[in-house]
Amino acid sequence: xxxxxxxxxxxxxxxxxxxxxxxxxxxxxxxxxxxxxxxxxxxxxxxxxxxxxxxxxxxxxxxxxxxxxxxxxxxxxxxxxxxxxxxxxxxxxxxxxxxxxxxxxxxxxxxxxxxxxxxxxxxxxxxxxxxxxxxxxxxxxxxxxxxxxxxxxxxxxxxxxxxxxxxxxxxxxxxxxxxxxxxxxxxxxxxxxxxxxxxxxxxxxxxxxxxxxxxxxxxxxxxxxxxxxxxxxxxxxxxxxxxxxxxxxxxxxxxxxxxxxxxxxxxxxxxxxxxxxxxxxxxxxxxxxxxxxxxxxxxxxxxxxxxxxxxxxxxxxxxxxxxxxxxxxxxxxxxxxxxxxxx
Numbered sequence: 001x002x003x004x005x006x007x008x009x010x011x012x013x014x015x016x017x018x019x020x021x022x023x024x025x026x027x028x029x030x031x032x033x034x035x036x037x038x039x040x041x042x043x044x045x046x047x048x049x050x051x052x053x054x055x056x057x058x059x060x061x062x063x064x065x066x067x068x069x070x071x072x073x074x075x076x077x078x079x080x081x082x083x084x085x086x087x088x089x090x091x092x093x094x095x096x097x098x099x100x101x102x103x104x105x106x107x108x109x110x111x112x113x114x115x116x117x118x119x120x121x122x123x124x125x126x127x128x129x130x131x132x133x134x135x136x137x138x139x140x141x142x143x144x145x146x147x148x149x150x151x152x153x154x155x156x157x158x159x160x161x162x163x164x165x166x167x168x169x170x171x172x173x174x175x176x177x178x179x180x181x182x183x184x185x186x187x188x189x190x191x192x193x194x195x196x197x198x199x200x201x202x203x204x205x206x207x208x209x210x211x212x213x214x215x216x217x218x219x220x221x222x223x224x225x226x227x228x229x230x231x232x233x234x235x236x237x238x239x240x241x242x243x244x245x246x247x248x249x250x251x252x253x254x255x256x257x258x259x260x261x262x263x264x265x266x267x268x269x270x271x272x273x274x275x276x277x278x279x280x281x282x283x284x285x286x287x288x289x290x291x292x293x294x295x296x297x298x299x300x301x302x303x304x305x306x307x308x309x310x311x312x313x314x315x316x317x318x319x320x321x322x323x324x325x326x327x328x329x330x331x332x333x334x335x336x337x338x339x340x341x342x343x
Contacts, residue, residue, distance in 0.1 A: 001043060001044070001045050002043055002044050002045070002082040002083050002106075002107075002290065002293060003045055003047050003079065003080070003081045003082050003083070004038040004044050004045065004046050004047065004081055004082065004083040004084065004085070005046070005047060005048040005049060005050065005075060005079060005081040005083075005084050005085070006034050006035050006038065006046070006048075006049045006050070006084070006085045006087060007049070007050045007051075007072045007075070007084060007085065007086050007087065007088060007096055008050075008051060008085075008086065008087035008088035008089075008111070009035075009049045009050070009051035009053070009056040009057060009059075009060045009068070009087075010051070010053075010056060010087065011023065011025065011027070011030075011033075012030065012033055012034065012087050012111060012138075013033065013034050013035065013049075013051075013085065013087030013088075013111075014033060014034070014035040014049060014056070014059075014060050014063070014064075014087075015027040015030065015033040015035065015036060016056050016059055016060070017059075018055065018056075018059070019056065022208050023208055030280075030282075031140050031144070031280050031281045031282060032140075032280025032281060032282025032283055032285075033282060034085035034087050034109065034111075034138075034282065035049065035060070035064060035085075036280075036282070036283075037280065037282035037283045037285065037286040038083065038085065038286055039064065040283055040286070041283070041286045041287065041290060043290045044083060044286060044290065046064060046066055047066055047067065047079055047081065048066050048067045048068065048069065048075050048079045048081065049064070049066055049067075049068045049069075049075075050068065050069040050070070050071070050072040050075045051068065051070070052070060054070075057069075057070070067079070072096060072099075073099065076099065076100065076103040076105070077103070080103075080104065081105060082105065082106045082107065082293070083105070083106065083107045083108075083109065083286075083289060083293075084096075084100045084105045084107075084108050084109070085108075085109045085110075085111075086100070086108060086109070086110045086111060087111045088111075089209065089213075089343065090111070090113050090115065090116050090175070090341075090342055090343055091115075091116045091339075091341060093110050093111065093113075093114055093115050093116075093120075093124070094114070094115040094117075094120035094121060094123060094124040095120075097110050097114075097124040097127070097128065097135065098123060098124050098127040098128075100133065101124075101127045101128045101130075101131040101133035101135075102127065102131060104131075105133060106133060106134065106293060107133065107134040107135075107136065107289050107292065107293055108128065108133060108134070108135050108136070109136050109138065109285065109286070109289060110124075110135065110136070110137050110138065110303075110306065111137075111138050112137055112138050112139055112176075112179045112180065112183075112306060112309070113175055113176070113179045113306065113309065113310050113313065113342060114137050114303065114306030114307060114309075114310055115306075115310060116339050116340055116341055116342060117336070117337060117338065117339045117340075118307070118310060118311065118314060118331060118335070118336035118337075118338070119336045119337055121303070121306065121307045121310055122307070122336070124303065125303040125304065125307060128303060134289065134292050134293065134299060135299075135302060135303035135306075136285065136288070136289055136292075136299035136300075136301055136302065136303075137301045137302065137303060137305055137306030138282070138285065138301070139179065139180055139183040139184070139301040139305060139306070139309065140180070140281035140282065140285065141180060141183070141184045141187070141281070142183070142187065142285075142300040142301040142305070143281040143282075143284035143285045143288060143300055143301075144281045144284075145274040145275070145276065146255075146258065146260055146272065146274050147184065147187075147255075148274075149260070149272050149273075149274050150188065150253060150255060150260050150272060151187055151188055153253060153262065153272060154188055154189075154190070154246060154248075154253065155190065158250070158251075158253070158262055159246065159247075159248030159249070159250050159251045159252060159253055159262065159264070160248045160249030160250035160251070161248055161249045162189055162190075162226075162228050162246055162247070162248045163228070163247050163248055163249065164228060164229045164230065164231065164247050165185060165188070165189060165228060165229070165230040165231070165244065165245065165246050165247065166230070166231050166233075166243075166244070166245040166247070167181050167185065167230060167231070167232050167233075167234070167243070167244045167245075168232070168233040168234060168238060168240040168241075168242070168243055169181070169234050169238065169240075169241070169242040169243075170234075170235075170237075170238040170239070170240060170241055170242070171205075171217070171234075171236065172201055172203075172204055172205065172215070172216055172217025172218075172234060172235055172236035172237075172238075173204075173205075173215045173216075173217060173234075173236075173342075173343075174200075174215065174216065174217055174218055174234060174313050174316055174342075175215040175313050175340065175342025175343060176215055176342060176343050177234070178217075178232075178234065178309075178312070178313055178316075179306075179309045179310065179313060180309075181232075181234075181244070182222070182308075182309045182312040182313065183301070183305055183306075183308070183309040184244070185222065185224075185230050185244075186224075186305070186308055186309070188244075188246055189224050189226065189228045189230070189246070190226070191224035191225045191226040191228060192224060192225045192308065192329075193222050193223070193224055193225075193308065193311065193312050193315075193329050194223050194224060194225050194328065194329055195222070195223045195315070195326050195327060195328050195329055196220060196221070196222050196223075196312055196315030196316055196318075196319055196326070196327050196329065197220055197221050197319055197324055197325065197326045197327070198218050198219060198220020198221065198232065198315070198316040198319045198320060198324060199218055199219055199220065199316075199319070199320050199323070199324045200216045200217070200218040200316060200317065200320040201216045201217040201218050201219075201234075201235040201236050201237070202216070203216075203235070203236045203237055204216035204217065204236050205236060207343060209343070212341050213341045213342070213343050214340070214341060214342070215340075215341075215342040215343050216236065217234045217235040217236045217238070218232070218234060218235065218316050218320065219232060219233055219234070219235065220232050220316055220319065220324070222312060222315075241256070241257075242256065242257065243255065243256045250264055250265060250266075251263050251264035251265050251266075251268075253272075259271065260272040285299075285300075285301075288300055311329045311330055311331060312329070313340070313342070314331060314335065314338060314340065315327045315329055315331070317338065317340050318331070318335050318338065
């Protein structure tokens with residue numbers, strides 16, 4: 001059995017309903033929570049949680065019957081967990097991840113985005129590597145059956161050589177939503193991003209946590225190492241719903257909500273079907289982490305994957321400062337210090 005704990009007992013960390021209401025969302029719409037996924041795994045025992053918020057601690061204790069701490073550092077010393085989920089505000093992700101590794105935690109499951117500065121992400125990844133701590137980042141499409149099936153179709157050459165990709169969503173937030181989409185693009189096109197050219201949407205939704213948090217949407221082009229270009233339309237007031245379209249020599253593959261369709265230029269088309277067992281992507285992520293702890297494997301979404309997605313997010317912010325000028329990735333030293341408080 002692996003002892004586990006959650007740091008950050010809010011919406012995604014512990015499915016706290018009051019936290020969900022504060023941001024206008026519902027726990028029922030989530031693809032799992034950290035606490036539920038840890039508690040559901042037969043090899044994992046959920047033993048503790050930490051939050052600065054007394055109400056969140058009390059509600060978590062009532063739901064889980066686990067011990068809670070106001071100070072996560074105290075929890076690490078007293079409980080010595082094997083697995084820790086980090087589900088705080090993004091600006092704390094790197095510090096807590098590094099501290100977990102130093103404290104002897106064997107695996108960290110960090111919420112996305114991995115950090116709010118590239119240098120902080122670099123540091124967390126380096127510390128985990130030095131301490132031999134497994135670092136997984138919650139880009140849940142890496143574990144989602146439909147997205148995995150789409151990746152496999154593309155790898156098998158179903159639509160031939162990939163020419164370009166289109167991605168759009170209507171809620172902006174390049175940091176919190178974009179990190180998922182940018183990571184998914186890397187997974188689907190099978191290449192690393194080499195440049196970003198983009199501008200930010202001047203209209204963005206206020207954050208209930210305070211004015212210092214600013215996560216705008218935007219428009220732009222991401223170029224990948226294999227020559228594929230991804231066109232992004234993700235403003236706060238976009239008219240198009242969520243969608244991804246990968247276009248290739250033989251046809252295209254489109255993803256909308258929970259459906260994926262292949263349409264070949266010769267007229268053939270079919271839906272990609274996947275079996276479902278009612279388990280969340282978060283459940284599958286914890287399964288993956290347990291496999292990594294018991295064998296010499298890497299998680300499906302690593303710290304490096306989290307860093308690559310953050311590079312693309314930061315690329316939009318830096319490019320916007322120069323009216324959409326192309327920014328090469330990975331970024332130079334001075335831009336790695338740039339901080340964007342994206343929640």
